[in-house]
Amino acid sequence: MTLSDEHANEVNGxxxxxxTDPGLAAPxxxxxxxxxxxVVTEPxxxxxxxxxxxxxxxxxxxxxxxxxxxxxxxxxxPSGCGxxxxxxxxxxxxxxxxxxxxxxxxxxxxHNIYGPNVDPVEVRRRIGMxxxxxxxxxxxxxxxxxFGAKIIGYKGDLDELVERSLRGAALWDExxxxxxxxxLSLSGGQQQRLCIARAIATxxxxxxxxEPCSALDPIxxxxxxxxxxxxxxxxxxxxxxxxxxxxxRVSDRTAFLSLDVKEDGVRTGIVVEYDxxxxxxxxxxxxxxxxxxxxxxx
Amino acid sequence: MxxxxxxxxxxxxxxxxxxxxxxxxxxxxxxxxxxxxxGVVVLAVLLVRVLAVGLEFLDWGFLTSLPSRIDPSQAGVxxxxxxxxxxxxxxxxxxxxxxxxxxxxxxxFAPKNRLTNLIETNIANLAGVPSVVYxxxxxxxxxxxxxxxxxxxxxxxxxxxxxxxxIIVTSREAIKAVPNALREGGLGLGxxxxxxxxxxxxxxxxxxxxxGAILGLSRAIGEAAPILVVGATSARFRNSxxxxxxxxxxxxxxxxxxxxxxxxxxxxAIAASAIIVLLGALLLMNGIAIYFRNRASKGVR
Amino acid sequence: xxxxxxRAGEDNPLAPRxxxxxxxxxxAVLFACGAVSVVTTVAIVxxxxxxxxxxxxxxxxxxxxxDTEWQPFGSDLDVVRLGIWPLITxxxxxxxxxxxxxxxxxxxxxxxxxxxxxxxxxxxxxxxxELLAGIPTVVLGFFALTTVTPFFRxxxxxxxxxxxxxxxxxxxxxxxxxxxxxxxSEDAMTAVPNALREAGYGLGASKSRVALRVVFPAALSGIVAAIxxxxxxxxxxxxxxxxxxxxxxxITLNPFVQNQTMTGYIAQSVGGEAARxxxxxxxxxxxxxxxxxxxLALNLIAAAVVRRYRQEY
Numbered sequence: 001m002t003l004s005d006e007h008a009n010e011v012n013g014x015x016x017x018x019x020t021d022p023g024l025a026a027p028x029x030x031x032x033x034x035x036x037x038x039v040v041t042e043p044x045x046x047x048x049x050x051x052x053x054x055x056x057x058x059x060x061x062x063x064x065x066x067x068x069x070x071x072x073x074x075x076x077x078p079s080g081c082g083x084x085x086x087x088x089x090x091x092x093x094x095x096x097x098x099x100x101x102x103x104x105x106x107x108x109x110x111h112n113i114y115g116p117n118v119d120p121v122e123v124r125r126r127i128g129m130x131x132x133x134x135x136x137x138x139x140x141x142x143x144x145x146x147f148g149a150k151i152i153g154y155k156g157d158l159d160e161l162v163e164r165s166l167r168g169a170a171l172w173d174e175x176x177x178x179x180x181x182x183x184l185s186l187s188g189g190q191q192q193r194l195c196i197a198r199a200i201a202t203x204x205x206x207x208x209x210x211e212p213c214s215a216l217d218p219i220x221x222x223x224x225x226x227x228x229x230x231x232x233x234x235x236x237x238x239x240x241x242x243x244x245x246x247x248x249r250v251s252d253r254t255a256f257l258s259l260d261v262k263e264d265g266v267r268t269g270i271v272v273e274y275d276x277x278x279x280x281x282x283x284x285x286x287x288x289x290x291x292x293x294x295x296x297x298x
Numbered sequence: 299m300x301x302x303x304x305x306x307x308x309x310x311x312x313x314x315x316x317x318x319x320x321x322x323x324x325x326x327x328x329x330x331x332x333x334x335x336x337g338v339v340v341l342a343v344l345l346v347r348v349l350a351v352g353l354e355f356l357d358w359g360f361l362t363s364l365p366s367r368i369d370p371s372q373a374g375v376x377x378x379x380x381x382x383x384x385x386x387x388x389x390x391x392x393x394x395x396x397x398x399x400x401x402x403x404x405x406x407f408a409p410k411n412r413l414t415n416l417i418e419t420n421i422a423n424l425a426g427v428p429s430v431v432y433x434x435x436x437x438x439x440x441x442x443x444x445x446x447x448x449x450x451x452x453x454x455x456x457x458x459x460x461x462x463x464x465i466i467v468t469s470r471e472a473i474k475a476v477p478n479a480l481r482e483g484g485l486g487l488g489x490x491x492x493x494x495x496x497x498x499x500x501x502x503x504x505x506x507x508x509x510g511a512i513l514g515l516s517r518a519i520g521e522a523a524p525i526l527v528v529g530a531t532s533a534r535f536r537n538s539x540x541x542x543x544x545x546x547x548x549x550x551x552x553x554x555x556x557x558x559x560x561x562x563x564x565x566x567a568i569a570a571s572a573i574i575v576l577l578g579a580l581l582l583m584n585g586i587a588i589y590f591r592n593r594a595s596k597g598v599r
Numbered sequence: 600x601x602x603x604x605x606r607a608g609e610d611n612p613l614a615p616r617x618x619x620x621x622x623x624x625x626x627a628v629l630f631a632c633g634a635v636s637v638v639t640t641v642a643i644v645x646x647x648x649x650x651x652x653x654x655x656x657x658x659x660x661x662x663x664x665x666d667t668e669w670q671p672f673g674s675d676l677d678v679v680r681l682g683i684w685p686l687i688t689x690x691x692x693x694x695x696x697x698x699x700x701x702x703x704x705x706x707x708x709x710x711x712x713x714x715x716x717x718x719x720x721x722x723x724x725x726x727x728x729e730l731l732a733g734i735p736t737v738v739l740g741f742f743a744l745t746t747v748t749p750f751f752r753x754x755x756x757x758x759x760x761x762x763x764x765x766x767x768x769x770x771x772x773x774x775x776x777x778x779x780x781x782x783x784s785e786d787a788m789t790a791v792p793n794a795l796r797e798a799g800y801g802l803g804a805s806k807s808r809v810a811l812r813v814v815f816p817a818a819l820s821g822i823v824a825a826i827x828x829x830x831x832x833x834x835x836x837x838x839x840x841x842x843x844x845x846x847x848x849x850i851t852l853n854p855f856v857q858n859q860t861m862t863g864y865i866a867q868s869v870g871g872e873a874a875r876x877x878x879x880x881x882x883x884x885x886x887x888x889x890x891x892x893x894x895l896a897l898n899l900i901a902a903a904v905v906r907r908y909r910q911e912y
Binding site: 113118119126 | 614
């Protein structure tokens with residue numbers, strides 16, 4: 001019942017995070033090359049006037065974003081500013097946190113997922129999620145991948161589904177001979193790829209990733225980032241990361257969130273700036289974005 | 299040399315604890331140790347006494363034969379033993395699903411409102427109700443109002459209600475021990491609440507639940523007061539099976555009770571033998587519970 | 600588009616695919632399981648009241664409270680004695696003696712386990728105490744009647760002790776309660792943060808001083824709750840007293856004579872002449888109601904003590 005209370009910690013720890021790496025304002029030239037211009041056509045998500053409350057506490061406010069399809073969109077910002085909170089509004093995970101409330105509209109391909117007569121289970125079957133700490137089920141690799149499909153009542157060839165999904169997650173070659181071993185026997189990076197395979201097995205439209213690499217070593221991280229770039233062809237990806245170099249490396253668009261502090265000390269998360277990654281990292285419009293990117297704070 | 303009324307302080311040069319304080323600390327420590335051992339010692343004395351008195355009568359015949367109506371020393375606890383086993387079967391079948399269901403409801407599905415609070419308060423209160431009051435409940439409700447008579451079923455139902463709070467509490471602990479990441483993984487894939495609970499959570503919590511259930515049963519097996527009030531009797535000269543639901547029944551604790559009361563020392567020895575049987579059954583059950591507890595702790599990593 | 604989840608030409612693809620009737624049924628079943636506890640409480644109250652109210656229609660409450668004897672046998676309602684106090688006296692003897700045994704020993708054991716014992720020693724002693732807690736009370740009753748009382752009478756030669764008496768029953772009830780007092784108190788004491796102990800040691804206090812002056816007061820609400828809980832269990836204990844205390848309720852200060860507790864009366868009277876509908880049957884429930892109310896009050900007080908005085912660390 002208090003499922004996502006742990007994520008309320010992000011809200012409760014409203015403090016400036018320790019800087020990860022100062023500097024590196026300019027991303028490598030080859031990292032992001034969005035095919036489309038700044039105008040977003042065919043958004044997969046459209047957020048309008050979104051506020052998120054935990055009880056009486058307003059965690060995130062006045063969010064308006066248009067997130068394009070088949071691109072990687074990153075949410076960056078100092079810790080505690082509401083990135084995960086915002087991410088979780090996209091698949092109605094806040095339903096599971098007691099006292100959490102979402103106002104405003106989140107339109108998925110035009111349909112407001114918070115509208116009446118919307119089944120959150122259906123929402124989550126189209127919008128998958130990968131979590132910060134890899135959480136494969138204590139089952140075999142095979143059963144992990146087929147779990148989601150069986151839930152939906154998939155009647156097709158399960159073996160084929162497993163191979164397809166594991167290939168899609170760049171894990172097939174490593175595990176094809178041990179499909180019936182426990183998912184927990186894999187290394188951290190492999191477990192996370194298993195979770196990705198598990199998520200794409202149900203052929204969702206969107207994959208949400210909540211700091212997917214923060215529990216992994218740098219090599220595993222790079223593999224996952226490669227994977228993300230491949231997945232972009234078939235899925236829309238929204239990723240939360242506290243590592244802005246990662247955002248610069250993989251994403252097409254970036255939203256920078258930060259804390260708005262009022263005179264009475266009340267802190268609320270807001271989207272400060274949202275643009276193509278190139279623009280954010282080379283020529284940010286808002287000085288707060290600039291300050292974060294160049295490591296002057298955060 | 300100035301003498302004061304306060305105790306001499308620590309010798310500052312050597313940091314030695316003054317002898318009297320060391321002695322006092324030692325006495326205190328020994329006293330506490332002794333107190334802790336009182337329970338152990340009494341337990342040992344009890345077991346020795348029971349074994350000394352009861353082993354004499356204990357043989358396979360004792361377990362399987364019926365007590366003779368004519369010669370009281372030709373005792374057998376077969377009616378009591380089969381009665382106890384039948385009771386335990388009924389209690390297990392009734393209390394496990396009910397208790398596990400209630401625990402699942404409270405941990406995974408119940409909204410945080412006054413009704414849920416009411417349920418939880420009730421469970422806590424029921425755990426503290428004397429077992430003899432459960433007996434009165436059984437007598438009034440099952441024997442009386444539902445007209446089941448002084449039957450095995452009435453006794454079984456009474457014991458189910460008695461241990462239900464125990465089962466609920468231990469099952470809840472087992473469910474709480476399953477990490478949240480498992481639930482999030484399932485729900486994030488689009489599984490419904492029940493699918494997540496049934497396919498992911500339950501398999502993980504099951505060993506812990508079974509441990510708790512067996513512990514609950516070990517409480518039930520030794521209870522005499524509730525079934526005494528419901529009408530368990532020692533005057534049963536036939537074996538019971540779980541199918542004899544509406545018949546009179548006996549049970550080991552009842553046998554022990556009645557035999558103990560009899561001033562004839564032979565009967566007291568028979569009571570001791572019955573106690574050995576009961577304690578043996580308890581030992582077996584706890585062994586099984588420990589086995590499951592070990593399996594549970596090897597569970598989710 | 601996702602082949603598995605999408606439906607073509609659908610107006611609202613996010614609408615529930617099915618009514619999920621199965622889920623709703625399961626939820627109802629699980630709720631019913633939870634509701635059983637509420638139903639049980641209601642049933643206890645109703646069943647007790649069902650016989651107690653008719654009882655008090657025929658017997659005045661003054662008689663119940665003030666009569667000095669409890670002799671419900673016989674057929675003439677006007678002649679029998681129905682004063683509850685003798686039974687309460689028996690219960691009180693057993694409870695007081697039991698607490699006198701269980702509280703010092705239990706607290707000492709808790710102190711030792713929490714403050715002195717190494718993890719290895721704790722690992723052996725705690726399960727042993729739990730073992731003691733698992734012994735069925737009828738077995739303890741056997742012990743009280745066949746070992747404890749004869750010990751005092753024959754081995755020690757005390758002649759003033761009856762064959763059935765409240766003293767032996769109280770002693771064994773006390774032993775039964777040691778694990779309860781010990782484990783609840785020990786939980787309370789180990790919950791006291793180490794920082795407090797270290798403050799004491801840092802000031803030069805010895806171990807026993809720290810235990811008594813620092814840990815005890817900090818854990819007090821839990822310890823008091825443990826004692827009240829033990830009291831409640833002593834009041835409600837049946838088999839030990841049914842076997843060892845006797846069947847002659849008396850108002851007396853002498854714990855060495857035969858007596859009877861409320862619980863002992865109920866256990867010993869069933870199967871006797873108490874046919875349903877008779878006033879003896881109703882008397883059983885009247886005593887049962889008294890018992891229920893007493894233990895309920897004690898349990899509520901224990902819970903309130905914990906709630907109000909628990910130190911939040």
